[in-house]
Amino acid sequence: MRSSQTDQPSTLVRAAGIGLPVALGVLALGPLLAATSLAGAPTPPVADHVEPAASSAMSSAMSSAVAMRSDGSTGFETIEEDDIEADIALLTNPYLEGRDSPSFGLEFAAEWVAGRFEELGLESPEDIEDHLTFYTRRMPAPDPEETSLKTPLARDVRLGADFTALLGAEGQAAGPAVFCGYGIGVKGFDELKDLELDGAIAVLVEGEPRHKRVLDGPTLTQAANVYRKLVKLAELGVRGALVVRRAHPSDVPVPPQWPERQPMGFRHTWAMWADGTVPFYGPSPIPALEVSWTFAEELLEADLDAHMDAIDKRGKPKAFEGARPQVSLACGIEQRNLSLPNVIGIVRGSDPELAGEYVVIGAHLDHIGADPLGRIGVGADDNASGTSAMLAVMKALAADPPPRSVIGMAFTSEEDGLLGSDALARTPPVSRSSIVAMVNLDMIGRGPTKGVVALGVRENPGFEGVIDDARRRFKTGIKDVEMQEGQELFRRSDHFSFHQVGIPALFFFEHVPISDNPDYHTWRDLPELVDVAKIANTAKLAYGVVRELTERPERLPAPKR
Ligand SMILES: [Zn+2]
DSSP states (O other): OOSOOOOOOOHHHHHHHHOOOGGGGGGOOOOOOOOOOTTOOOOOOGGGGSSGGGGGHHGGOOOOHHHHHOOOOEEEEEEHHHHHHHHHHHTOOOOTTTTTTHHHHHHHHHHHHHHHHHHHBBHHHHHOOGGGEEEEEEEEEEEETTTTTOOOOOOOOBTTTTTTTTOOOOOOEEEEEEETTTTEEEETTTTTTTOOTTOEEEESSSSSSOOSSGGGGTOOOOOGGGHHHHHHHHHTHHHHHHHHOOOOOSSSSSOTTOOOOOOOOOOOSSSOOTTSOOOOOOOSSSOOOOOOOHHHHHHHTOHHHHHHHHHOOOOOOOOOOOOOOOEEEOOEEEEEEEEEEEEEEEESSSOOTTTTTTEEEEEEOOOBBBBOOOOOOOOOOIIIIHHHHHHHHHHHHHHHHHHSSEEEESSSTTTTTTTHHHHHHSSOOSSSSGGGEEEEESSSSSSTTTTTEEESTTOOOOOOOOHHHHHHHSOOSSEEEOOOOHHHHTSSHHHHHHHHHHHOOOESSSSSGGGGGGGTSSOOOOGGGGOHHHHHHHEEEEEEEHHHHHSSOOOOOOOOO
């Protein structure tokens, strides 16, 4: 779910020279689609909506094509909590750093979903390779002409591999590199007081000591804020800084197929929390780059693991005996056109007459990233929950293809104004008129286990009967579907992009009001706080709804506006 506020913090805007996020209202929309009903469609076969046990008795009354139609129970049985739990664990892994759009973590997540689609045997649409389709966003990014790092090392030091720019820290500086641990100089933990920093380039490790009591223990404090550190260093005469990225603690499992040397991806934006917490977002008074751990060890000719582990263990600053090589750095950021992925996979319909029509089931894959303290919004509820449910529904449909085709979609840039789904709704992988309906799953992991909110019924009254039939037909575990409250959220997730182009769109959401979820858009949206049983129940209901939409001869009319 995207935030209701659209402003970036003013310091960030000033620092990075970025504009305000695109308001949806100004996006040019393509011609609106007038959905047509199927002319000459056959009368609905009686077996469509009866209990599975009764279907064989009725089969003599059906045409042979209809007799082969599955009742959907085989697919339904494949929806399992274990799959959902495992998918949420992967998507919320801190290595993915909150799946900000764009980021290396998001790219990894998109390729992982594409891999899942491939395993399920889903089709990639024509002209789309390996389930990934791209759109463009203009965003602050390192300017390769203006971002550089010169060192005495014999090898080439490369942007994107060894270093990257730091948002809000543009400029050039040169001097001797001086290592200063975490670069923290606060009461009770002052690593800076005995260092000669005047005219130096500070080399500092991101974050805080990993000690159970120092600086509030495992909870990151303001002392970890990279911009606060840079302000303090500037006061001590430091000219520029290299901030060293550190691996997660060893109790964080490395995701399968995670690259051994992770690229130094630029952090295009910082997370903004919805609970009123506003960390200092910069800008930095001195130029700075982020550098890799390996590079820092080479530059300083030191075993940084041993040094930082010693600080963590003792909870005290530690003197550093190492090289002070001469370095010069430049950090330049400009607006660039960046390419971002959406993920698409198709289950081909079983009925040749209907397989050219599509129901879309989608969920956004992205979240809001991390803040300058290093706190990661892992987005378990928002929206690992919906993504895992979408994958469960696609698995079920692949095992038991319905008459019409179904397109599974994982969107990106939802949190920045529904940009990924907007790109797909305006330029879908199949003709827009062949899309019968869209079902969106966003934030379905909190609130009552047996309740869910369904928005879109007001705009498309036909969905009410679809939901009722799905619930009669399958034991979804959902006892209460709220269809009236929460209308103010209708514009805040990806179904709205499809609604805007005239496609009937239904949105499943956990509970209203959203203010009952205190962890929405905070670093506390954690996997242990989502209700996997509820997500499975909602996935089962979504499966039933999609199944109904793929079978009914009559299409729903275009939405009311
Ligand atoms: Zn959100």
